[in-house]
Amino acid sequence: xxxxxxxxxxxxxxxxxxxxxxxxxxRVYENSPFYRxxxxxxxxxxxxxxxxxxxxxxxxxxxxxxxxYPLGLISVDKSKIVRMHASSGTTGNPTVVAYTKRDIDAWxxxxxxxxxxxxxxxxxxxQVAYGxxxxxxxxxxxxGAERLGSKVIPASTGNTKRQLKLMKDLGTTVLACTPSxxxxxSESAKEEGIDPKKDLKLRVGVLGAEPWSESxxxxxxxxxxxxxxxxxxxxxxxxxxxxxECRKKNGLHVWEDHxxxxxxxxxxxxxxxxxxxxxxxxxxxxKEGMPLLRYRTRDITILDDEVCECGMAHARIKKILGxxxxxxxxxxxxxxxxxxxxxxSGFEGLTPFYQLVVDRDGPLDRLLVKVEVSENFKSDxxxxxxxxxxxxxxxxxxxxxxxxxxxxxEPRTLPRSEGKAQRIIDLRKI
Amino acid sequence: xxxxxxxFLENKPGRLSNLIDLFERNQIRVLAxxxxxxxxxxxxxxxxxxPEKAAEALRNANTAMNLVEVLIIDMExxxxxxxxxxxxxxxxxxxxTMDLGRIVIKVDDESKAKNALSEAGIKTx
Numbered sequence: 001x002x003x004x005x006x007x008x009x010x011x012x013x014x015x016x017x018x019x020x021x022x023x024x025x026x027r028v029y030e031n032s033p034f035y036r037x038x039x040x041x042x043x044x045x046x047x048x049x050x051x052x053x054x055x056x057x058x059x060x061x062x063x064x065x066x067x068x069y070p071l072g073l074i075s076v077d078k079s080k081i082v083r084m085h086a087s088s089g090t091t092g093n094p095t096v097v098a099y100t101k102r103d104i105d106a107w108x109x110x111x112x113x114x115x116x117x118x119x120x121x122x123x124x125x126x127q128v129a130y131g132x133x134x135x136x137x138x139x140x141x142x143x144g145a146e147r148l149g150s151k152v153i154p155a156s157t158g159n160t161k162r163q164l165k166l167m168k169d170l171g172t173t174v175l176a177c178t179p180s181x182x183x184x185x186s187e188s189a190k191e192e193g194i195d196p197k198k199d200l201k202l203r204v205g206v207l208g209a210e211p212w213s214e215s216x217x218x219x220x221x222x223x224x225x226x227x228x229x230x231x232x233x234x235x236x237x238x239x240x241x242x243x244x245e246c247r248k249k250n251g252l253h254v255w256e257d258h259x260x261x262x263x264x265x266x267x268x269x270x271x272x273x274x275x276x277x278x279x280x281x282x283x284x285x286x287k288e289g290m291p292l293l294r295y296r297t298r299d300i301t302i303l304d305d306e307v308c309e310c311g312m313a314h315a316r317i318k319k320i321l322g323x324x325x326x327x328x329x330x331x332x333x334x335x336x337x338x339x340x341x342x343x344x345s346g347f348e349g350l351t352p353f354y355q356l357v358v359d360r361d362g363p364l365d366r367l368l369v370k371v372e373v374s375e376n377f378k379s380d381x382x383x384x385x386x387x388x389x390x391x392x393x394x395x396x397x398x399x400x401x402x403x404x405x406x407x408x409x410e411p412r413t414l415p416r417s418e419g420k421a422q423r424i425i426d427l428r429k430i
Numbered sequence: 431x432x433x434x435x436x437x438f439l440e441n442k443p444g445r446l447s448n449l450i451d452l453f454e455r456n457q458i459r460v461l462a463x464x465x466x467x468x469x470x471x472x473x474x475x476x477x478x479x480x481p482e483k484a485a486e487a488l489r490n491a492n493t494a495m496n497l498v499e500v501l502i503i504d505m506e507x508x509x510x511x512x513x514x515x516x517x518x519x520x521x522x523x524x525x526x527t528m529d530l531g532r533i534v535i536k537v538d539d540e541s542k543a544k545n546a547l548s549e550a551g552i553k554t555x
Binding site for chain 2: 373374375376377378379380381382385386389407408409410411412413
């Protein structure tokens, strides 16, 4: 293990962050016309910059990236850029991110750290079933595993039968993919007559790119992979490798020598205390090509700054509770799909596959939660099923503060995905 | 004691047809069937002539399904049978008819019911 990063104490982390914050602010001021203007407008004194001055710097948003499409936010000469990734732009321009050689190197290092924290070693066979290409998931984990010296299978997404065959024949021990695809692979294994516990050797799952719940972990660890770890990242922050769950699985450690995290109130922008729920804003401390100051991730979480039982001092974020853009406003109330997933997980005989349909009945929003029953669902007594449905509806109302209708569906009827799950159907017309 | 299949189906056109198609394809004959519905879903309860083959076919089709023990009696014994069961404090949860002049009965205590009926000289299948 590369000892330094893991053994840093709180004090050392704070010192490194103070120094790097000052450096990055000076660097973007020097090299990025966008940030120079921003910092000047905000009256930031570069020469006497103190760490607490960070709060005076305006947030950077996805809109800033789009408005300055494609490369308006880079802080180096274009000749130093060696890679560009782009996110899917469903509306308007995609967001483009740019890397220098040093950025690619740092990104590989962070992913290597993440894998090591999950217990992956050079002896492991790592199947990367994230998409390779413009999406950063595939290449990020690929670099990390390669740097660690593991045997990498760049399977990318799709072709589920072949994924399972590779897993079986090449003795895959580590699977990196989205949690929803891991669930799909687990189901498909059974259909192919593969018993994951006997025929496969999956030790570690490195699962990210979408929020997932403890219930999904439970299902995956019981049926598919011994230990499922959540990994966090986004292309604006290099890609995967920003934060990782250690063996304690009590939050994701953020690599604080590379990322400075603040949790803010998404409405007012006010910085919140550890333990308070809000949107995560991140300042990149090492990125060279396209450093970002106080980038609003739109991810909702809670910061825990205590030293973890695993011994690492890098602060933890709770599993992502939702995204500000996934957040559904129903009858004026904020609803996150993850809240619904947690409720469903408390019921026997239901699967983690669900879909939320929002529509409008006259002036009133209606929420319908479709949940798939499992194959061993108790299906003889109608009264028991009706009762389960009622209890589910009651609990959803308690947790969400709005009423939701529940519809139980047969096994394997809701759409599956190989990438990020599409769980929300919003039929409301504005 | 006979095994009944209790199958969870969505209450939508075509679902029942899919189920019966599955039986046909596997040469499984339906001997008795009852449907209970509530809102968007229902339970199809049926007695099938090849339970093992049927269980496998249903599992392969990823159906949510349970096997439940039920009693089958001749329709002509119905009057006596429910009297005996009532006297012994055994509840009939539900029942539905079957061809060959028989009736399928689900009770809350199968073995107690079977004993009571046989003591009363009532034939069960």
